[in-house]
Each structure stands twice: as C-alpha cells, then as structure tokens.
Amino acid sequence: MKLIQYVNYLVKPVLWGLFLAALIIYGPKIYKSLENDRSYKPALISYSDAVKKAAPSVVNIYSQQYIDSSVGSKQQLQPTGLGSGIILDKRGYIVTNHHVISEADQILIALQDGRLFTANVIGSDVITDLAVLQIEANNLPVIPQNSDYIAEIGDLVLAIGNPYNLGQTITQGVISATGRSGMSSTGRQDFIQTDAAINEGNSGGALINSYGELVGINTSEFYTGTRNVTYGISFAIPYRLVKFVMQSLIQDGRVIRGSLGIEAENLDPLLARLWGLEAKNSIIVKKIIDNGPAQKAGMQKNDIILKIDDKDAINLIVTMDKIAKIKPGSATKITILREGKEQVLDVMIGELQQ
Numbered sequence: 587m588k589l590i591q592y593v594n595y596l597v598k599p600v601l602w603g604l605f606l607a608a609l610i611i612y613g614p615k616i617y618k619s620l621e622n623d624r625s626y627k628p629a630l631i632s633y634s635d636a637v638k639k640a641a642p643s644v645v646n647i648y649s650q651q652y653i654d655s656s657v658g659s660k661q662q663l664q665p666t667g668l669g670s671g672i673i674l675d676k677r678g679y680i681v682t683n684h685h686v687i688s689e690a691d692q693i694l695i696a697l698q699d700g701r702l703f704t705a706n707v708i709g710s711d712v713i714t715d716l717a718v719l720q721i722e723a724n725n726l727p728v729i730p731q732n733s734d735y736i737a738e739i740g741d742l743v744l745a746i747g748n749p750y751n752l753g754q755t756i757t758q759g760v761i762s763a764t765g766r767s768g769m770s771s772t773g774r775q776d777f778i779q780t781d782a783a784i785n786e787g788n789s790g791g792a793l794i795n796s797y798g799e800l801v802g803i804n805t806s807e808f809y810t811g812t813r814n815v816t817y818g819i820s821f822a823i824p825y826r827l828v829k830f831v832m833q834s835l836i837q838d839g840r841v842i843r844g845s846l847g848i849e850a851e852n853l854d855p856l857l858a859r860l861w862g863l864e865a866k867n868s869i870i871v872k873k874i875i876d877n878g879p880a881q882k883a884g885m886q887k888n889d890i891i892l893k894i895d896d897k898d899a900i901n902l903i904v905t906m907d908k909i910a911k912i913k914p915g916s917a918t919k920i921t922i923l924r925e926g927k928e929q930v931l932d933v934m935i936g937e938l939q940q
Contacts, residue, residue, distance in 0.1 A: 709835030747791025847878020
C-alpha cells in the first residue's frame with residue numbers, strides 16, 4: 587500500500603509537468619491552426635435568410651398618366667410615380683399605399699424575377715392610405731405572415747423597397763415606437779415608428795422582422811413644418827390593419843366602418859383624477875356631429891366614454907378602432923360618465939364617411 591502511495595506521489599507531478607510542457611509548446615500552434623480554419627470562426631450575424639424569404643414578394647410599382655403630347659393632339663402615357671408593393675396573396679393581390687397609385691392611369695408591376703405586369707385596382711382606402719391591386723400571374727412569391735406577431739419597441743426590422751428607382755434595397759433599424767397617431771391627414775392612423783431609412787420609392791414596401799415576416803407597410807418619412815426631413819424617424823402601417831383593409835377592399839371594394847358621429851380625445855390625467863378614473867381607460871367627447879348616431883342617442887359634449895359593449899374604452903385609438911369594426915346599423919351599448927354619474931346609452935352605429 588505504501589509502495590502505491592509512493593509511486594503516485596512521484597508519477598502525478600511528472601505527468602502534470604509533461605502536460606503543461608506540451609500545452610506551452612504546442613498550444614499556440616493548435617490555436618493558430620484553428621484560427622486559420624474558417625470552420626472554427628464564429629458565425630457572422632446576418633439577416634440574409636429573412637431577406638431571402640421576404641424580398642422576392644416585394645415589387646416595384648410604376649405609375650403612368652396620360653399627358654398631352656407636344657406633337658399633335660394625342661395623349662401619351664408617361665411615367666409619373668414610383669413606389670413599392672407587397673404580394674400578400676397567391677391570387678395576385680398586392681398591397682401598396684394609396685398615394686402611390688392615386689393619380690395613375692396605368693400601373694405597372696415589376697417582380698424581382700424580371701416579370702412585368704399591368705395591375706388592376708381592386709380598391710383604395712384614403713383613411714389608412716392603403717390600396718389593393720391585382721395581377722394575373724402564376725407561381726407568385728407571397729411574403730411570410732404571422733398574425734400572432736406583436737410589434738414591440740426594440741424589435742429589429744428591415745425595410746425593403748425601391749428608393750429612387752435604384753433597385754431593390756434593404757435598410758435596417760429597430761421599432762422606435764408603436765401606436766403613433768396624428769401623422770396622417772385623417773389623424774387616426776396607428777403607425778409603427780422605426781429608424782430604418784425610408785425614402786421616395788420605398789412607400790408601399792415591406793417592413794419585416796428578423797424572421798422575414800411582415801411587420802408593416804412603409805409609408806412615410808417624418809417632416810418638420812418646414813418640410814425638412816428628420817432622419818431616423820419613419821413610419822409603417824401595422825400588418826394587422828393592412829390585412830383588415832385588404833380583406834375589406836377585396837370583399838366590398840371599400841372599407842365599411844362604423845361611426846358614433848363624435849370627435850373625442852384621451853381623457854386628461856388631472857381631470858381623470860378628479861373623477862376618480864384612470865385616464866388610460868376612458869376618453870372624453872369634444873364634439874357631437876349633428877344628426878349623428880351619438881346625438882340621436884342623447885350623448886353630449888364632455889361626456890366621458892367608459893365602455894363600449896361592456897369593454898373598457900382603453901384609449902382613443904383602440905376605442906375608435908373598436909367602433910369602426912362594428913357593422914353599421916348594429917345596436918351598441920355605450921357606458922358614459924356625466925356629472926359624476928354613470929349612464930348607459932343605446933346607440934345605433936352609423937357608417938363613417940370618407
């Protein structure tokens with residue numbers, strides 16, 4: 587037993603010494619060999635897979651108008667507009683911005699595989715600045731879509747479009763904010779804000795996430811009052827709104843929206859505190875449209891809307907969107923607060939006129 591202990595006492599230090607010596611002599615050579623071998627290098631951070639999934643479905647849109655010819659009395663088609671679009675359905679439905687095609691007499695669609703088509707306008711919605719086109723074609727690439735995806739601040743996004751007709755271009759950024767309103771002429775738009783560069787020609791193009799799924803449709807840059815571009819502030823229309831509008835335009839040729847016939851705003855936090863309310867869960871009526879649904883139901887200016895059919899009026903955008911989705915002619919219960927007392931009004935929802 588003592589012999590074994592004595593051998594271990596001598597052998598272990600010798601073996602450790604040999605190991606350390608080999609590590610010192612051969613370690614740098616092994617490391618250098620691995621460093622020169624590409625298979626051992628860390629993987630590059632790349633979003634090429636996402637781009638490969640989404641980019642083929644993003645098309646170039648060229649608008650043309652009949653212009654008086656300088657020779658003779660005939661009119662000639664001439665290019666007047668540039669934009670992008672997205673194939674959202676294998677039946678050839680393409681979504682773009684309304685302003686891209688609003689004045690076009692002819693719309694040309696150029697696919698990334700080189701095919702060129704003339705598009706028909708299925709419908710257009712001024713309020714959301716969206717339009718649906720259709721082309722007759724087979725084997726169309728459709729952009730990946732995930733209805734469960736919820737855009738969150740900080741998500742990485744890629745903008746795909748055709749800026750200045752340079753050809754398809756990818757720009758990268760993050761989602762800077764969600765639920766932005768007041769950026770459109772209607773003031774009711776619900777935008778995603780991003781710092782991904784969006785330039786002329788990008789309108790109607792895709793904003794995708796790192797999986798290649800559609801996040802929204804690029805629509806505009808932010809301009810100051812002097813029309814100077816503010817870099818790093820761009821906007822996109824959320825996918826869920828895009829899908830709703832597209833389905834409505836395909837089915838009805840227009841978007842049918844419910845209306846209360848009011849103008850409202852989010853409740854001021856101080857005023858909410860005076861009434862013992864949470865400002866985020868109520869809105870206040872600022873104007874009643876004459877002979878509209880709200881007036882007929884007895885609603886008054888400065889009424890505070892608490893609920894729509896027993897569901898909290900979370901904020902102005904959510905509430906107006908909820909009302910817009912109610913079929914015109916439907917009976918709806920609106921819970922209001924007037925002079926400190928709750929009341930329930932029976933309202934017959936009207937139709938919002940563009």
